[in-house]
Amino acid sequence: MTTSHTATSGEPIWVPDTSVTAGSRIARFTDFVARRTGVAHTDYQSLWAWSVEDLPGFWAAVSEFFDVRMTGTWDRVLDDAPMPATRWFPGGRLNYAEHALRTDDPTGTALISVDENGTTQHITWAELRSQVGALAAWLRRQGVTAGDRVVGYLPNSRHAVVAFLASASIGAIWSACGQDYGAEGAATRFAQLEPAVLFAADGYRWNGRGHDRRAESAALRAALPSVRVTVQVPNLGLPILPHRSAVSWDDALADPAECDFEQVPFDAPLWVLFSSGTTGNPKGIVHGHGGVLLDHHKLLGLHLDLGPGDRFLWYTTTNWMMWNLVVSGLLVGATVVLYDGSPAHPGPARLWELAAEHRTTVLGVSPGYLQSSAKAGLVPGRDLELSALRVLGSTGAPLPSQSYYWVRDHVGSRIQVASTSGGTDIVSGFAGSAPNTPVWPGEISAPMLGVALNAFDSHGRPVTGEVGELVVTRPMPSMPIHFWNDPDGTRYHQAYFGSYPGVWRHGDWMTRTPHGSIIVSGRSDSTLNRHGVRLGSADIYAVVDELPGIRESLVIGAELPDGSYWMPLFVVLEPGHVLDEDLRDTIRIAVRTHASPRHVPDTIIEVPALPHTRTGKKLEVPVKRLLQGAAIGQVAGREAVDDISALEYFARFARPSADTTSTGVRP
Structure with missing residues (x-):
């Protein structure tokens, strides 16, 4: 994901309200760090500098602050091996799904699932945990064990979340693909994984009509000879096409069972995300349980200030890494709002209307959606009840300065624009915002905590105030543990470490401004x-x-x-x-x-x-x-x-x- 700028002013368009910031999670974390280390950090830049200078201290603090629970034995946070061979918490064991499903309020709402025609389902934490437990037990009965692959040909509905968490709970490796892909495109990705189980929906809705994908699902199943059983998901409620190795979603969840979480190594594979496939066959990028847990707690809890009582909606499909990040809203206790449909149906205000209806506190959209809202003459802050909204996230494409002003004038001056740059590669962000960072039009507020972000010139020297290659000079726990079918790591190394030895080169142009913000101005290969x-x-x-x-x-x-x-x-x-x-x-x-x-x-x-x-x-x-x-x-x-x-x-x-x-x- 890449966000860019055309800066128009040296002055921030938004500054933190100190009375509000004082109650944020990042403020509590800063106090927690001071008690642990004896060093107080008076602003974000000071905290960031410490976070990249003392990686073991920072990530240990994140783990303890968010109560990341590990078993096993480990004597250090990370080893001394250079990137990409760095290992985190060697000897530690944990499970992503166990953390995603813990709550102090089992009757509270965990998921709100909305489809394009407005049908809405509220799923409590207890119901979500029950469905995950039943489906995980069914997967075990099919012989699925840790390390096996489970894939989903699914829209952005509750079924995808339940299937992913059930897979993760037993240590199986998840991968998903939206149904706008045909069978051939989905098979290009999934066939690499040789999955044991396929979850396939009967179809999805887009622009006012249902799209029957039963035939595509059957073709995909035929293209995956490793699949032992297919779970047919009734997203549109179409008649099931019988098949000898298929079961219905309801049958797979028919037998209740308690959740039983397999404790897997910290770097055990959690999911495989695929590159876009625009430069060859899609690459399978593998991330681990522990690295995702740590990074997503940090990004969602500290940078977006999400926690219990918040509602989190980011428009995405199951193809995109943002879906994985949205599901991780459960890690910090937020209610996740899922929307399956067009963002502009039946009108251009659809996402604003969803945010108002469900009292969303953090809403994520694309820059294109903001631009289309402006061109449509929308005034969401006047016409809708958006008093709960405090952060508007944007990623995936350039966000021009004009959009910052439009948000201020037409959505609300108190709302923080959280422009973010990161990628599928790390399933997280390199630069973004936090409750205590100002916002400059067309700029990303700051490097994210724990990210040793810099701009290098062609000689590998750091530069400020001029364009350079976006690089990360120290390890991040959410960097890929490997690429799929890349046994000696050659493709992984060539993708990120071929230009500057021991330094991650992402392939974006970046500028560090004198006031500490970040400008990402497009792919360096274009x-x-x-x-x-x-x-x-x-x-x-x-x-x-x-x-x-x-x-x-x-x-x-x-x-x-x-x-x-x-x-x-x-x-x-x-x-x-x-x-x-x-x-x-x-x-x-x-x-x-x-x-x-x-x-x-x-x-x-x-x-x-x-x-x-x-x-x-x-x-x-x-x-x-x-x-x-x-x-x-x-x-x-x-x-x-x-x-x-x-x-x-x-x-x-x-x-x-x-x-x-x-x-x-x-x-």
Whole structure:
């Protein structure tokens, strides 16, 4: 997930209310650390500096503060092996699901599951624990044991949460895929894991209608010969298609059983998340029970200040790492709100309405949703009851400065915008906010606690105030324990440690500002390098996507075989608008004035749609490779793209020449 900026002011747009901050969990944690160490930290920057200088002390404090319960014997928090071989709490044993299901209020609400047509289910902690216990016992009866794989072809409903927690409770390894993937795309991921059990829903709802996925589920089952039994999940209530090795969801949960949590090693695999698959077959990224427990307690409990009594809604699908983070809201005792459906159906205010209806305290959306809300003229703070909302999270794509001002003026000035940058790779964040960090428009407030975040120049030297590679110089517990089917770690090492030995290079451009905030300005492999001057694509989008008539844009800097450099800008227009010379001039002037005079596009081209990953990221690198002459099958798998026809459209373009049409390209 990547968040970016175009900063417009040196002054914060939001500052902490000290009377509120004093009651936050991070304030209590800071006091707890002072009692443990004898050193008081007067502000966030001081606490962060200590957290990365004394990793054992910090992560031991997180473990104790959040009562992370371990058995076994360990004599240190982490060993001395350099990344990526570092081991955490060697000898310790625990279980993620045990922590997710503990509560002091069994009658309180653990999950609120809402589908697109408004059907809502409230599940108490006692009910959730009962369902997980019954399903875990059923899995054991199927012969599933620790280390076996269980996969879900499921929408974002309670079924996915129950199936994941049941799997985790017995030490099985979970992986999920949304049903917007076809059987082939899901099999490309799941077949690598050779799963023992498949959970498959009958379908999902999107944009006002149900999508029957029973045939796709059957095709997926046929593509996974290792599957011994399939659990048929009645999400739409369609008739079950009989199969000799299938059972219904109700039958799998029919026999009550108490939860029994397998104590697994700290670094035992918890789940496998897959990369987008836009640069080859999706990579299986494996995270461990203990690392996720520690990091998610820190991120959710300290940075988002979530705990019992809070309600947590972040719009996501089961494909995206944010689903895993949302489920972890249970770790800190928050009520998790699940929504399965379009964020814009039946209207653009749908997520705001959900936040109001369920009194959400932390709401997470995409930058695109904020921009579409602004363009739709919404005023959620006036029209809806959002008094419970205190944090608005944003991740997954660039968040321009204008969106910070829109939130202040149209949602509420007391609401903190928590812009975050992280990734599937660590199933967490590198930079974000906390209750005691200011917010600057277009900037991420600070590096997260325990994250030794820096920007490196090409020589591996730290830089401040200028763009460099985003790196992490010390271990994080949520870094992958390995890639799936990468026995000697070669692919893992090449992915992150090939540029700077012993240092994690994430592949983003980052700037550390003098006041301590972070600016992430796009992927370093899709940088706009014009006349030796580098610019992140996010800086272009922050300007262009705000212009009237522009729905969204995509800019590419392509080095061509003859040594020249072509930088086209592709735009999708709002209905009723035309890309005439007046609009082209408006775009050029805006880029020249507000982004960079050296990065005015060579040509501006209207396209019907832009291709994205399934999680909404623009496919800059695949489009760049197409423009450089690669075949479409070489740049992205069909199932990695939200709209393959949009990518196919770009495959028809070639470099402009003297006889190009007025559009500036030659199909």
